[in-house]
Amino acid sequence: MQALDKVSLNVYPGEVVALAGDNGAGKSTIIKAISGVFQLDEGEILLDGRKVSFTSPQEARDNGIETIYQDLALADNLSIGANIFLGREPMTRWLGILPVIDRAKMAQAAKSTMEQLDFHVTRLDAPVAAFSGGQRQAVAIGRAIFWNARLVIMDEPTAALGVPEQRKVISLIQSLKAAGKGIIFISHNLRDIFEVADRIVVFRRGENAGERKPAETSGDEIVRLMVGK
Amino acid sequence: MTTAALASPTSRPSLLMRVAELRAWLFLIVLVIFFETWTRIGYGTSFLFSLYNLQAIAVFAAMPLLLGLGQTFVIISAGIDLSLAFVMGLASVVAAHLTNIGATNFGMSQPVAMLFGILVGVAITIIPGLVNGWLIAYLSVPPFIGTLGMYGVSRGAAYLLAGGMTIAVDNDWYSQIGNGRAFGYIPILVIITAAACLILHYMLSQTRFGQHTYAMGASKAAANRAGINIKMLTLKIYVLSAIMGGVAGAMYTGRFSAGAPQAGEALLLDSIAAVVIGGASLFGGSGTIWGTVAGAFVIAVIQYGLVLVDVEPFWQFIAVGGVIIVSVLVDQTQRRYLGGRQAE
Amino acid sequence: MERRSFLKVAAATAAAAGTGLLANKASAADAVTIALIPGLTADGFYVTMHKGAEAAAKALGVNLLYQGGAKWDATLQIPIVEAVIAKKPAAILIAPNDKQQLVGPLKKAFDAGIQIVCVDTFIGNGVFQTGSGDADFPISYVASDNILGGKMAAAALAKAVGGKGKVYVSNTLPNVSTTDQREQGFKEGMKAFPDIQVLETQFNGDDANKAAAQFQAVLGRAPDLVGVFGANLFSASGAGNGAKQAGVAGKVKIAGFDAPESIVKDLKDGTFEMTIAQHPAEIGYFGLVAAYAKVTNNPVPTAIGTGFTVMTKANIDDPNVAKYIYSSK
Numbered sequence: 001m002q003a004l005d006k007v008s009l010n011v012y013p014g015e016v017v018a019l020a021g022d023n024g025a026g027k028s029t030i031i032k033a034i035s036g037v038f039q040l041d042e043g044e045i046l047l048d049g050r051k052v053s054f055t056s057p058q059e060a061r062d063n064g065i066e067t068i069y070q071d072l073a074l075a076d077n078l079s080i081g082a083n084i085f086l087g088r089e090p091m092t093r094w095l096g097i098l099p100v101i102d103r104a105k106m107a108q109a110a111k112s113t114m115e116q117l118d119f120h121v122t123r124l125d126a127p128v129a130a131f132s133g134g135q136r137q138a139v140a141i142g143r144a145i146f147w148n149a150r151l152v153i154m155d156e157p158t159a160a161l162g163v164p165e166q167r168k169v170i171s172l173i174q175s176l177k178a179a180g181k182g183i184i185f186i187s188h189n190l191r192d193i194f195e196v197a198d199r200i201v202v203f204r205r206g207e208n209a210g211e212r213k214p215a216e217t218s219g220d221e222i223v224r225l226m227v228g229k
Numbered sequence: 230m231t232t233a234a235l236a237s238p239t240s241r242p243s244l245l246m247r248v249a250e251l252r253a254w255l256f257l258i259v260l261v262i263f264f265e266t267w268t269r270i271g272y273g274t275s276f277l278f279s280l281y282n283l284q285a286i287a288v289f290a291a292m293p294l295l296l297g298l299g300q301t302f303v304i305i306s307a308g309i310d311l312s313l314a315f316v317m318g319l320a321s322v323v324a325a326h327l328t329n330i331g332a333t334n335f336g337m338s339q340p341v342a343m344l345f346g347i348l349v350g351v352a353i354t355i356i357p358g359l360v361n362g363w364l365i366a367y368l369s370v371p372p373f374i375g376t377l378g379m380y381g382v383s384r385g386a387a388y389l390l391a392g393g394m395t396i397a398v399d400n401d402w403y404s405q406i407g408n409g410r411a412f413g414y415i416p417i418l419v420i421i422t423a424a425a426c427l428i429l430h431y432m433l434s435q436t437r438f439g440q441h442t443y444a445m446g447a448s449k450a451a452a453n454r455a456g457i458n459i460k461m462l463t464l465k466i467y468v469l470s471a472i473m474g475g476v477a478g479a480m481y482t483g484r485f486s487a488g489a490p491q492a493g494e495a496l497l498l499d500s501i502a503a504v505v506i507g508g509a510s511l512f513g514g515s516g517t518i519w520g521t522v523a524g525a526f527v528i529a530v531i532q533y534g535l536v537l538v539d540v541e542p543f544w545q546f547i548a549v550g551g552v553i554i555v556s557v558l559v560d561q562t563q564r565r566y567l568g569g570r571q572a573e
Numbered sequence: 574m575e576r577r578s579f580l581k582v583a584a585a586t587a588a589a590a591g592t593g594l595l596a597n598k599a600s601a602a603d604a605v606t607i608a609l610i611p612g613l614t615a616d617g618f619y620v621t622m623h624k625g626a627e628a629a630a631k632a633l634g635v636n637l638l639y640q641g642g643a644k645w646d647a648t649l650q651i652p653i654v655e656a657v658i659a660k661k662p663a664a665i666l667i668a669p670n671d672k673q674q675l676v677g678p679l680k681k682a683f684d685a686g687i688q689i690v691c692v693d694t695f696i697g698n699g700v701f702q703t704g705s706g707d708a709d710f711p712i713s714y715v716a717s718d719n720i721l722g723g724k725m726a727a728a729a730l731a732k733a734v735g736g737k738g739k740v741y742v743s744n745t746l747p748n749v750s751t752t753d754q755r756e757q758g759f760k761e762g763m764k765a766f767p768d769i770q771v772l773e774t775q776f777n778g779d780d781a782n783k784a785a786a787q788f789q790a791v792l793g794r795a796p797d798l799v800g801v802f803g804a805n806l807f808s809a810s811g812a813g814n815g816a817k818q819a820g821v822a823g824k825v826k827i828a829g830f831d832a833p834e835s836i837v838k839d840l841k842d843g844t845f846e847m848t849i850a851q852h853p854a855e856i857g858y859f860g861l862v863a864a865y866a867k868v869t870n871n872p873v874p875t876a877i878g879t880g881f882t883v884m885t886k887a888n889i890d891d892p893n894v895a896k897y898i899y900s901s902k
Contacts, residue, residue: 058456073454075444077514086444087455089437100435272794281819282793288818289786388615388643394899395617395806397835408817416818485781485810487835490615495780532783536790542776 004029004206011151011182016173018197019186022226025203027186031153034184035067036060066149070156072140076129080114081106083128084143113142117172134165141172145179152176154185158192170196190219204228252559253507253523256552260527264534271538282537284416290529291422292317292477296493296500297507297521298429299473302466304504305433307446307513308365308372310467312379313474313500316357317493319387320478324350325396325488328403343403343483350482351475357383358471362464376467387490396488407484418480425476430518432469442466446513499528502549506556510564527552605664607864608638608657609857612668612693613645617833617899618853619668622692625857626666633865638662647671654678664688664864666715666857669696672750676708683710688867690715692860693853694750702875712867715860717851718878719751722830723758723802726849727766729883730800730828733846737768738799741791743808745779752804755830759802772798777808784811789819800826800846806833813844832884832898840886847885850897855879 004026011017021027032038034045036054044051047063054060057067074083082089085106092102110124119138121131128139137157144152157173158166166189173196176183187193193200194214202209202225210225264276276282296313303310328346331337337345357379364375409417433439441462444452453459474493481492507524509516528549535545609626611619623639630637640657642649647670655678657665665687669675676696679689689711691699697708730740740763742756756774763771772795777784784807792798792815801816803809809829816822823843829836832850839845856879863873888894 056456057454061456069454071448071450073448073451075447075451075514077443077447078440082440082444086451087441087457089440091437094435098431098435100431101437101440274793279793281789285786285789285793285815285818289782289789292782384643391615393615393617393620394833395835397833397838399838408814481782485814486838487810489781489807491779492781495778495783529786533786533790536775536787537793539773539794542774545776 004033007203007206007208009184009201011184013150013182014177014180015198016177016183016185016196018193018200019184019203020188020193020200020222020226021203021209024205025209025226026206027203028155029206030203031067031155031184031186034060034151035065035153061147061149064148064150065153066144066147066151067153068137068140068144068155068157070159072136074128074136074140077127079106079110079125079127080139080142081108081110081125083139084109084113084146109146110142113146114138116145117142117175132165133161134168137161137165137169138172141176145176145181149181151182151184154183156186156188158187158189166192190222193222194219202226252556252563253520253527256506256556257523257527257530260530260534264530264538267534267538276534276537280414282533284414284419286526286529286533287419288416289533290525291416291418292480292493293496293499293503293528294422294522294525295425295473295477295480296496297503297525298425298518299470300500301429301504301507301509301516301518301521302433302439302442303372303470304501304509304511305446305513305516306442306463306466307449308463308466309376309501309511310361310470311373311376311497312357312361312383313470314380314494314497315383315387315490316354316379316471316474317478317481317496318488318490319357319383319390320350320354320475321481321492322387322391322396322478322488322490323353324479324482325398326390328398328400328482329396332400339400340402343400343406346398346400346403346482347479350479351472354471354475354478355468358468359464361471362467365467366460366463384490391488391490398482398486398488400486403483404486405483407480407482407486418484421476421480425473426518426522429469429473433518438462438465443514446515499525499549502553503528505553505560508560510560524556604634604636605865605868606636606638606660606662607664607666607861607868608640608660608662609692609861610650610653610657610665610667611639611641612670613643614641615643618693618831618851621899622668622853622857622860625854626861627857628854629858629861629865633862635861635865637861642670645670647674650675651678654682658682658685658687661685662687663868664690666690666692666860666864668693670694672696672698672708680707680710688712688864690860690864690867692716692856699750700875712873713860713863713875713877715856715863715877716751716879717853717856717881719754720758720761721878722849722851722881723755723760723804724762725758725881725883726755726802726828726830726847727759727762729847729849730802730826731763731766731769733826733828734769734799736766739770739772739795739797740800740802741772741798742774742802742804743784743787743812744774744776744804745808746776755804756802759804769800777811779805779807781807781811781814784808785815785818788812788815792816792819792821792825798825800828802828802830804830806831809845809848810835810839813839817844832882834898834900836884836898837889837895840884840889843886847883850882850884850899852879852881852897853899 019027033040036057036059090102090105091099094100117138128136158169197214199213201211261277268274268276300310324346327349328342331342331345361376361379364370365372406417411417441457449459478492482488503524504521506527507520531548627637640653650670665682683689691711691714693716695714697706699714701709701711744752744756760771763769775787777787801812803812809827813827816825826846829845829848832848836848859877867873882894882897884894
């Protein structure tokens with residue numbers, strides 16, 4: 001079954017691209033192709049003008065592409081620092097001999113990253129399960145920043161949040177933009193799209209259905225592009 | 230840039246959280262005080278300040294604790310290892326056989342024969358460990374079912390190898406390992422168990438392996454996304470658990486001078502109880518080695534203490550079950566108020 | 574040490590039946606098939622019982638079937654009974670895993686024309702052919718007289734501890750007929766020694782580790798403990814280990830039950846003072862003979878009690894005693 005056909009997507013540093021489309025339009029598929037989960041059958045991905053092809057998510061990550069899925073993929077029982085370093089924990093040597101996890105480094109990373117995001121909690125070493133939805137989203141984003149992602153992809157970042165927390169996540173996206181990252185985010189939330197996106201790309205049934213700048217379009221038009229009227 | 234500062238997640242006192250983490254030890258202290266009072270009033274002797282009692286309790290707790298150490302990793306990873314009941318017996322029987330064979334067929338001296346027996350006995354457990362891990366990781370069999378299958382297979386193998394009997398071992402060195410005292414005071418069995426605790430504590434709290442075990446218990450998806458090889462991790466965890474079963478089985482043979490297929494049968498539930506009392510959730514993601522140590526001692530103190538103060542045996546059956554229920558209730562309450570599972 | 578046996582009644586009947594049996598054997602056109610269902614397969618006691626039954630089967634020209642569960646569990650044994658019924662043996666020798674649960678399945682066998690002999694454990698109350706009760710149909714109960722065994726242990730232990738002091742029974746689980754009877758016999762036997770106080774029984778769930786800890790705890794509150802009766806192997810060996818840990822091995826006397834191969838070392842190094850060895854081979858042998866006798870229309874005693882041998886360090890090397898060790902060979 002063909003999920004994507006004749007689509008193209010560009011993102012520039014410091015730019016926020018919203019990816020809209022109905023279910024089955026191919027938004028998740030293209031995201032997964034960019035982040036190394038899927039391999040393209042045809043077509044190409046260019047990074048800085050270089051053709052790239054990632055065979056695993058880790059490879060995509062090594063090239064500066066971080067993806068934050070809806071479930072955030074955080075380990076609830078671990079701290080912010082532990083989550084940031086999950087899978088690549090830094091090691092040091094206790095008494096110069098015994099290899100141990102460098103928890104000090106992880107804690108420092110958590111502190112500096114969360115400061116960058118203006119994220120304040122009394123206990124930075126608490127397990128992330130103790131945080132609210134918006135805070136956990138911030139942790140996931142923090143993880144992406146720490147590893148110097150140049151392209152941050154987010155899948156429905158505000159979907160499960162209440163309105164005040166949605167606002168906070170939007171402002172986090174604006175921070176990322178200000179830091180020169182490229183951002184693609186998938187969303188059904190027109191309000192969020194119009195608030196923060198620089199461009200809106202619409203997919204329909206595996207194909208490009210249109211691209212607009214928010215200032216030049218309306219919610220109705222986006223919806224029309226999504227369903228094809 | 231301004232972002233609304235995200236509010237602090239906890240206005241709950243962190244003292245309460247520390248208490249929750251150390252729950253098992255508090256439990257133990259309460260129990261010790263309880264029995265201390267009883268023995269003083271009833272018998273005019275001390276419960277805690279008696280080397281005799283301490284030695285007896287420590288030796289009693291040793292083998293269930295050895296099983297509990299491996300079980301801790303498994304339970305944190307959101308699994309369970311039921312096969313330990315007979316993996317321990319399998320190791321016990323193999324160790325016994327090979328110690329005998331080493332002496333008789335290969336003319337090994339006692340210490341060498343003993344080492345030979347122990348080594349092979351422990352090594353053989355790698356097989357059920359691998360099978361468990363493979364069933365669970367590669368065939369996606371739920372841990373309860375997979376390890377229940379190996380429970381049966383190990384039982385059959387152990388009984389077959391033992392010919393339905395216990396295998397007598399006549400080896401003074403081996404008997405010393407199981408029964409001897411270092412400096413006349415500390416049972417060697419306890420020293421070995423303590424060493425195992427230290428090693429596994431290090432593995433769980435200071436290595437990537439341990440960290441990833443916690444992550445996997447919280448969310449396999451998260452661990453996967455982070456690039457952790459879940460399948461290999463699962464294999465390692467179950468092999469570790471089986472090896473601990475092997476160590477326990479080898480110790481059993483030394484202590485009782487006989488290998489018995491059912492050596493671990495009665496210890497399985499105690500090993501799981503120790504982990505749970507120690508603070509782990511059976512849903513995975515939490516638990517610590519020191520918690521399991523405390524849990525194992527809680528069980529040993531209760532069972533020993535009740536006999537010491539001459540409580541009718543039927544209360545002993547109820548007591549451990551009661552402790553587990555109370556532990557789980559406290560755990561549930563703790564989660565409700567303090568939120569989330571906690572790693573080390 | 575003496576060897577007691579209660580073979581008088583059985584021997585007389587068997588001898589009388591024997592001549593008749595051999596005459597019948599010669600004339601039997603087809604070999605009789607008899608099935609043996611042990612309490613569990615993986616147990617030295619039952620392994621030895623099987624060998625005894627095999628010896629009788631060979632002597633009588635009987636075809637012996639052997640089917641059992643890997644664990645002492647009525648839910649495992651019941652389907653085995655049903656499978657054996659389908660094979661239509663002339664008789665079933667069985668060590669029932671539960672006094673009540675096996676009544677139904679065995680009745681089914683009986684109604685299908687199969688004679689039942691209970692070995693080692695029993696259904697109902699173990700007293701058969703009385704004309705009353707629903708578990709009356711088995712023709713005989715062949716077992717060690719566990720009450721007698723307990724009494725012998727009491728007498729031997731009392732003698733070993735000089736007739737006074739505190740003792741206790743280390744038992745596995747309550748409501749198992751064999752160990753219950755041994756405990757009962759022990760306590761009755763100890764009544765003859767007024768200076769010996771029997772403390773509360775401790776249950777160890779058939780776990781040597783627990784039995785050891787229980788010993789140490791009892792010793793902790795009763796430093797004047799002089800003896801322990803272990804109602805089965807793990808109970809005794811656990812208590813013995815407890816004594817070793819407590820440094821009182823040899824001072825507190827352990828009386829065990831059963832004689833697996835490890836008993837030789839345990840007696841010699843003082844872990845056990847003595848053990849009461851059953852004669853499972855005799856149980857198997859006489860069980861089979863009783864079944865065959867019934868099948869060939871000969872009278873059978875309703876109870877056959879096999880004997881015990883008290884083994885100690887002093888006599889274990891005597892071949893007449895050593896032959897009762899439960900051996901896999």
